[in-house]
Amino acid sequence: MTKKERYIRFIDYFSLHQPNAQTELNYNNPFELLVAVILSAQCTDKRVNLVTPNLFNKFPTPSSLAQADLADVFDCIKSISYPNNKAKHLIGMAQILVTEFKEIIPSDVSLLQKMPGVGRKTANVIASIIYEAPTMAVDTHVFRVSKRLGLSNGKTPLAVENDLTKNIPNDKIRIAHHWLILHGRYICTARNPQCGKCPIQGMCIFFGNRKGDIKLF
DNA sequence: ATCCCGAGGG
DNA sequence: CCCTCTGGAT
Numbered sequence A: 001m002t003k004k005e006r007y008i009r010f011i012d013y014f015s016l017h018q019p020n021a022q023t024e025l026n027y028n029n030p031f032e033l034l035v036a037v038i039l040s041a042q043c044t045d046k047r048v049n050l051v052t053p054n055l056f057n058k059f060p061t062p063s064s065l066a067q068a069d070l071a072d073v074f075d076c077i078k079s080i081s082y083p084n085n086k087a088k089h090l091i092g093m094a095q096i097l098v099t100e101f102k103e104i105i106p107s108d109v110s111l112l113q114k115m116p117g118v119g120r121k122t123a124n125v126i127a128s129i130i131y132e133a134p135t136m137a138v139d140t141h142v143f144r145v146s147k148r149l150g151l152s153n154g155k156t157p158l159a160v161e162n163d164l165t166k167n168i169p170n171d172k173i174r175i176a177h178h179w180l181i182l183h184g185r186y187i188c189t190a191r192n193p194q195c196g197k198c199p200i201q202g203m204c205i206f207f208g209n210r211k212g213d214i215k216l217f
Numbered sequence B: 001a002t003c004c005c006g007a008g009g010g
Numbered sequence C: 001c002c003c004t005c006t007g008g009a010t
Helices: A003-017 A030-039 A045-058 A062-066 A070-077 A083-099 A120-131 A140-148 A157-167 A170-186
Strands: none
Touching (some): A003 A170, A030 A045, A030 A120, A062 A083, A120 A157, A120 A170, A140 A157, A157 A170
16 A cells, blocks of 8 residues: 555545544633643643643633742642643743733744744644644654554654645645544554554554564654 | 653753 | 653553
């Protein structure tokens, strides 16, 4: 099966069976999504969703978060990974949002990355979800699953991003991001991937080549 | 011991 | 390129 055929199989299957895939982060507005995505670094969405209700209640706006005490923000998020770094990032992000962006989250990826805690992946998520831009955010799931399915053999997240963006039609890029995330989270997991439950194992490079071990890639 | 929707700094 | 940040689940 050629690479192009794998892309077609991948897109056709999920277009039919997961036409409404979306993020599992809870949020009610763009600002809350930005906060949630920053918190999601190296942390499961479920754990992020555990702390955001209280966080959003205490700091509902960019200005309230910009003026927050570090210790108070830390206390809200101390049960997730890197709470100290993330607390600093959240406050710094809110301050730039207030002082430079007039409390309006930019749509431009490079402008988004001017905010602390917002790297390429987070910027792509915001551009895609909030502004409906055809950007592919490559996180650990997208990176791993893309390689296993033979959609890309890029050695860096950026290389995989460019590969996916080039080969997926523009109108499918946004939802393809969520297909890859959800497939990686529930089926094509890093450890003990559930290949027996995988509906597209027929197009998978990884399946059939693994020797009882998951360390093929 | 390894992984989770990474980012910043050296 | 590397390293550090760093809590909870498996």
